[in-house]
Amino acid sequence: MPSPEGRTPHRRVKLAVIGGGSTYTPELIDGFARLRDVLPLEELVLVDPDAGRLAVVGGLARRIFARQGHPGRISWTGDLDAGIDGADAVLLQLRVGGQAARLQDETWPLECGCVGQETTGAGGLAKALRTVPVVLDIAERVRRRNPGAWLVDFTNPVGIVTRALLTHGHRAVGLCNVAIGLQRTFAALLGVPPDRVELDHLGLNHLTWERAVRVAGEDLLPRLLAEHGDSLAGKLRLPRPLLDHLGVIPSYYLRYYYRHDAVVRELRTEPPRAAQVAALEQQLLGMYGDPSLDEKPELLSRRGGAYYSEAAVALTSALLGGAGGTQVVNTRNDGTLPFLPDDAVIEAPATVGPPGAAPLPARPLEPLFAGLVSHVTTYEHLALDAALLGRTGRKTGRADGRRAVFSALLAHPLIGQSDHADRLADELIAHNREHLPWA
Template sequence: MPAFQGRTAHPGFKLAVVGGGSTYTPELVDGFARLRDVLPLAELVLIDPAADRLELVGGLARRIFARQGHPGRISWTADLDAGVDGADAVLLQLRVGGQAARHQDETWPLECGCVGQETTGAGGLAKALRTVPVALDIAERVRRRTPRAWIVDFTNPVGIVTRALLAHGHHAVGLCNVAIGFQRRFAALLGVPPGEVELEHVGLNHLTWERAVRVGGEDVLPRLLTEHGDALADHLRLPRALLDRLGAVPSSYLRYYYQHDAVVAESRGRPSRAEEVAALERRLLEQYGDPALDEKPELLSRRGGAFYSEAAVALTASLLRDTGDTQVVNTLNRGTLPFLPDDAVIEVPATVDATGATPLPVRPLEPLYAGLVAHVTAYEHLALEAALWGRGGRRADRAGGRDAVFSALLAHPLIGQTDRAGRLTDQLLAHNREHLAWA
């Protein structure tokens, strides 16, 4: 990660974090403090409607900056327009409906024999329906207040949300921590600095494979699989034989496809991840209220989103400082994967500069991967249509909205049966009616 040595010192950017009251925000703030040579900040604004959480998180954020000697100013507000005014970049980390909605996403699909997960399958569609309209409304307000600002989207489902933002003409790039997580894990296994590890990371958000791992131009993935295949398989909760057969390392989200029925069986009768996170958040907020705490607590490592701060700093710095370096991001396909539409959003290494992200060339994708990528891309297209149903004067057409949801579910490779898609549609609408303007 470059420190921009030798360049004229920058007075500092203004960043706004929408969803700044998240218990994960101190991880992000810690990254901003540690990596201030990469991304100098004059001002950081945390924006969130939850005033009680925002006060606790904001107070800790200020103490983290003070402990690390960061000169930037931190403020917080519930006023979105005021918070984003003059921002150079706006980071979106939203959870519409909170952990309660996530708990529903992770439970009611199980009743229909489908995986319950917040970004995949029926639960992922429910999250997209709740999130896309809110993300677009926020982006429109950002554009009115500060049209030059970049939007960095970390809000799941990242691929669908980013596609919505780009389709509506916003300056946006999607970000996920899967790639940087693999980079750090591989570097540790190989005993080399993370910056020396280059990934051939390809696919869609939460549907990716590492097809090569290069150090000094040499592909060391075969060595990783030979020497560390068992450890990687254990981490992914996938059979070692599958990794050997693929000759690649899939993201952990591929388990929902490769071992769907086993995941469903394991999930039944267990607490949802949302319940676990909600309990963690209660403990974290108690710790954040301690005026003596001036660093991110160890408990935060169990919250998820490892290395997001480093990835967010690197991407934002590339956009604002026009570096032209390589980042793994979510951006428009534009012919990179020729079997997908140009306006599909893919997750691949890209050159990032002040104009945005330009995907690097990708080797032809093997049918084993390409078929699933094409299938999920078709679902994402229909999911976005369903998420946009409440816009454009169609709010009263409940039947049309239901049909759009049904079509997206029927197209999803984890569903694909008419009876099941119908049951899931009914459940989705029943559990999300308050978030859907047309329902």
């Protein structure tokens, strides 16, 4: 993963951010301001249907640019077509249903003894069903107005959403901050600059393993595990002996698989993350509205999305002709993992440039990890089938929709039992009926 430096796009760039009223946005703006030599923005448009939030976030965005001496123009609008018109790239960071829907995703699956989480399990499926149709509608409008524009997807579940975009022929790459976050963690522990750390990072979005951590060609993963295993295990909320047994560093999200029942017990006693985020967002929006604030506040680090801006700048710059190199992204498998279909979306190091992202050749994925990847890929395929119901013009009834939802839930390794899948299908439909045209 290179640092965002080197060649810049040959022309000044217009970007649109869909979901620009998000409290994440100042993190993105800060990166655009600091790294303006890498991605020379001439115009940035924030697009969001919430006019109140948009004005607050947009005002702070302008002050951040002004403080850092960025010459680019920042505007905002609730009109999607106006916002994307002439954009070279469109960043997607929307949340259909807001934090209220997320709160539901995190709670009703617990009633069946299953993990409640916004990107995996039954909650993740609910989010996919709400999100995919909206993202595809946005992508179609982008394609009509700007056929050459790139779509950079940061919207969860990134793997499923990116697969939907690519399946429908859109110029899209998925982005997650897990890899860059781990890279920065390892660099700090090793006492080296982040751009010297190369990851052997492979799997699916939120289902990856770091199989090597190389500095100047030397794999320092054994040293990291030996010297910092306890702190890494604590950060991942996984037992240290498990890391030693695996001999790799898994994504934080693997705890939902490796410690499912323990996590369910935790989630039943802890306040839902969605409730914590909703409260944090209100604090942040209050701070953003202060006309004297002209930098991202420290409190934003508790919101999540660390280093998103650096990853987004590096990826967007490369797609538009700037510094390329290797970056961890979500893109088509195309034989990288031979046991998966070519059109599966994997998360892996890839060469990125104006033609898109091409995964680097990878050594075979160990059977212990490959089995889970294959299982979850099957679920993601069925989840996308369910999310696309009703988009082809064929009339879809409630029975067809419920059958598709049940199949996806039955295929998910965190569910898998027919009685759980049966009950969760009804719960999912009941909590998301307004987003399911067939329901």
